Amino acid sequence: MRALPAILAGVLAVAVLAGVLLLRPSGRERPNLGEIGITSQTYEAKVEGVSTAPCVANPELQCAAVALRLTEGPDLGSEYSLAVVLSETSPTFAVGERIVLSYQEDAPLEFRYNYADRQRRPVLLWLAIAFAVVVVGLGRMRGLAALIGLAGSVVVLLQFVIPAILDGRNPMLVAVVGAAVIAYLALYAAHGFTRMTTVALLGTLAVVVAPAAYRALGGDWPQTERAA
Helix, strand or coil: CCCHHHHHHHHHHHHHHHHHHHHCCCCCCCCCHHHHCCCCCEEEEEEEEEEEEECCCCCCCEEEEEEEEECCCCCCCCEEEEEEECCCCCCCCCCCCEEEEEECCCCCHHHCEEEEEECCHHHHHHHHHHHHHHHHHHHHHHHHHHHHHHHHHHHHHHHHHHHHHHCCCCHHHHHHHHHHHHHHHHHHHHHCCCHHHHHHHHHHHHHHHHHHHHHHCCCCCCCCCCCC
8 A cells, every 4th residue: 555656646647648658749820829918029129319309199298219230130230210108107217227118020120029038037037046046055956856856847848738738738738737747747756756755746636637627527616796
């Protein structure tokens, strides 16, 4: 009986692997995400200059004319002018700052690039490095293993879950299989191959699978009554 959890975990691992193979992304052409408001292409630009003038479309409003030099994308090295209406919530720009622009290939040239966000890649990179150093410093090899499990979870999301859903696979099945893979990676990487870890894994898988099975059998979520 002591080996029962390990046997169940092994059987379920085979089932999860079969699910990954059956639901894996097909690689076929996916729908145009721009049609549903998702911009798939973004490129970096450097602010070369900023000036304020009345907006062309509405002279009663003030616009910031931002001169940019594109540092990525098909127009690498080209200059581009971006007009941003000034308001309390509009972004501010400084010369030398790097920003991210969304790119619409089929749009007219003057509307091809739009402001998306500040370039946060360097800050996020340093935060990730600091986080990794703290985790490894406090957890030693266990912390390093946990980071490897975390990285594996991100790979599962980016290479399996999201592409499979975009390919039209059943979202619930993809979510269940993806969550199961992440559970295996995260728990065993962080805590090792122990009996307690296996029991925790089985409990996690039960929590993941039970709601999906309930829905698959025709069950419905309870509705909460709204206050009058």
